[in-house]
Amino acid sequence: MKKANSRSVMPRSLPKVPSGIQGLDEITGGGLPRGRPTLVCGSAGSGKTLMAMEFLVRGAVLHDEPGVFMAFEETAEELTQNVRSLGFDLDDLTSRKKLVVDFVRVERHEIEESGDYDLEGLFVRLGHAIDRVGAKRVVLDTIETLFSGLSNAAILRAELRRLFRWLKDEGVTAIITGERGEGALTRHGLEEYVSDCVILLDHRVTNQVSTRRLRIVKYRGTSHGTNEYPFLIDEDGISVLPITSLGLQHEVSDERISTGIPRLDAMLGGAGYFRGSSVLVAGTAGTGKTSVAAHFADAACRRGERCLYFTFEESPDQVIRNMRSIGLNLEPWVKKGLLRFHAVRSTLHGLEMHLAIFHKLVQEFQPQVVILDPISSLIRAGTSEDANAMVTRLIDFLKARRITALLSNLTSGDKALEKSEVDISSLVDTWLLLRDIELGGERNRAMYILKSRGMAHSNQVREFLLTDRGIELADMYLGPEGVLTGSMRQAQEAREKAAALVRKQEAEGRLRERARKQEALEARITAIRKEFAAEEEEANRLAAQEQAKEQVLSVDRDAMARSRQSDVHEAPRPRGNLSGRT
Amino acid sequence: MKRQRDTTKKFEETPAQPPESDRYVLRLYVTGMAQRSTEAVAGSKSICEEYLDGRYDLQAIDIYQHPHLAKDERIIAAPTLVKKLPVSLRHVIGNRSGKDRVSLGLDLRLKT
Structure with a gap:
C-alpha cells in the first residue's frame, strides 16, 4: 500500500x-x-x-x-x-x-x-x-x-x-x-x-x-x-453490482461506428455512434426498433466485430426471418460466430439472474456491440424501479468495457414519448425516437434524434421507410399544409413538381415578352434617330442656302454702288456690314 | 437409521454397566488465578466432598495454560465445570455461589 x-x-x-x-x-x-x-x-x-x-x-x-x-x-x-x-x-x-x-x-x-x-x-x-x-x-x-x-x-x-x-x-x-x-x-x-x-x-x-x-x-x-x-x-x-461505481471514470473513445443506415450516419454528424456509447431506440409498437437494431448488428458484423444480441420477445429464428424481409441477412454472421443471439423470456428469472447472465455472456463472448431488444420487457421480471436500476448497472458495466450498447425500448402510446418507460434517458448518449404518424388514412413511420451527446446532429424529423433494401430515411414534407408523410407526401411532391413547372413556364413567358418590348423600343429609338439626322441635314442645307443668297445680294450691292460712282468705297466700312468680309 | 440403532444399543448397555461407572468425572476449567477461579475451585471441592465422598475425580484446568482444551471441551465461559461422567454431559458455568443449582446440574439431588 x-x-x-x-x-x-x-x-x-x-x-x-x-x-x-x-x-x-x-x-x-x-x-x-x-x-x-x-x-x-x-x-x-x-x-x-x-x-x-x-x-x-x-x-x-x-x-x-x-x-x-x-x-x-x-x-x-x-x-x-x-x-x-x-x-x-x-x-x-x-x-x-x-x-x-x-x-x-x-x-x-x-x-x-x-x-x-x-x-x-x-x-x-x-x-x-x-x-x-x-x-x-x-x-x-x-x-x-x-x-x-x-x-x-x-x-x-x-x-x-x-x-x-x-x-x-x-x-x-x-x-x-x-x-x-x-x-x-x-x-x-x-x-x-x-x-x-x-x-x-x-x-x-x-x-x-x-x-x-x-x-x-x-x-x-x-x-x-x-x-x-x-x-x-x-x-x-x-x-x-454497484449502480455506478462511485466514480464515472471510464475511458471514452472518439472512434465512430456506423449505424448500418447511411442516412442515419449522416444525421449523426456524418459518422454514426461513438464507440462505447449507449444508444436508446425508443418507439411505440411496430415502429421499426428491431430493424434499427438489426442494421446495427449487421454493420458490426460487417466490420468483423462480435455482436451479442439479447432478445426478450422473439426467437432468434424469428428475428432472422423478419429481417430477411427487409433485405438483411443475419444468418451468415451467426454461422461465422460473429453474431450470437441470447433469447430468453424476461419472466424466466429475476432481474438479478438476468444481470448475472449478461455479465457472464459478455465476459465469455467479449463482444464489441451488445443489443438488448427490448429492455422494456424486463419490467415484467421485476418492478420498474428494479428494471431501471438493472439497466443502469448494465449500461455502466458495458461502458466500462467500451462496448457499444443499443437498447430498444417500447413506449406505450398513452405516455409521453420523450419519457422512456425504463427511465434511463439520462444515462444514454444517443437517443433515437421512432414514432408513427397517422395521416390521410395511412400510418407512416418517422424518426428523429432526441439527443446525441458530443456530436453535431440533425434536428430534422425524417420519414422512416422499411423497404426490401433495408431502412431508408426520407425528408419529410414540411409546407403550408403541415407535415406530410407516405403517399400524401408523394402526392404533395408531385403537385409541387407540377406547380413548379407552371411557374417556370410563366417566368419564361414573361422574359420573352420583355425582350420583345425592348426590341420594339430599340426600333423606335432608331427611327427617331434617323428622323433627327434628316432634320439636321435639312437645317444645314437651309443655312447654306441663306448664305449663298446673302453673298449674291452683297455682290449686287457693290455692283450697284460702283455704277452710281460712289466715293465712299475707299473709306473703311463700318462693322457689321456683310460686304466687309469678302 | 444408524444413529437410532446406536442410541438403542447405548440404552441397553447403560443399566448393564458395573457400579464403578457411578464415579463422577469432573473437570473444572478456570482462567488463571482470578477471584472467580479460586471461588469455583474451592466451591466445587467442598461440594464433591460433601456429596460424592471419594467417588469423584475432579481436576481444575487453567485454559490460559491449555488453550487447545478450550476448543476440544467446547468451553465458552469461565469458570465452567464439566461433568463428563456419568453420561449426559453437562456444563455448569459460574462461580457456583448458588449450591442448589449446581447440585441440580450435577444430578446430585437424586443421590441424597
Missing part, C-alpha cells in the same frame, strides 16, 4: 482491507475498515454467512491474510459442504493453515448457570485460533446465538462489549453477523457495540421474484455508496 498515494486520494479516510468480494470494495471505496469489526446483519437466508465466509476465503487466497471462522450455528462440516458449491475448499485452506473453523456449540439444555462468569473461554479459543494461523481476519457467525444459550443478558452484553474491544486491540479485521430484529438492525442490538461499519443484507420477494440487496448503513469516517445494491450469489460467490 502506497501511503502517500492513498492519502492524496482520500485525505482522512480509514485504512481499509479489500474484502475481495466483487463490487463491495467499490461501494465502500476500498473495503472494510482495517483492524475493526464490521457488522453484517440481515434476516435468515440473506447471505450473511456466505459473505463472511467469502471475506475469509478471499483474504486467505488473494491477500495472504489467514482467517478464523467462529461458527455458532453450523458445524465445520456443514459449512464446508455449504460453500463447496461456490468453489471454496475449506479443507484445503485449513490444511494449508490459512483458515481455522471453530464451531462453538451452545446448547441450553447442557448448560447450567450458577453465579458469576465471563466469556473468557471464548476469548481463549479465539485467541488460540488466531495465534495458530496468524489470522488477520475473523468472523463471528452469529454471535447472538449466545443469547439463546445463556440467560444472563447483563453478563453477555458486558462481555460482548469487551469482545469487540478485544478484537480491535488484537488488530484483526472482523465480520460479526447478526440476525435482523424487529425495528432494529439486529435482534439484540449488536449495532450498539459494532459501530464502525454496518452492512445490511436483504432478501426480498416482489411480484414472486426474489432479489438480494445490500446497503451500507453506516461507515464511520469514510465516504461510501448509500444506495441499496442488488447482489448475486452464484457459483463464483457473491457479486455486488
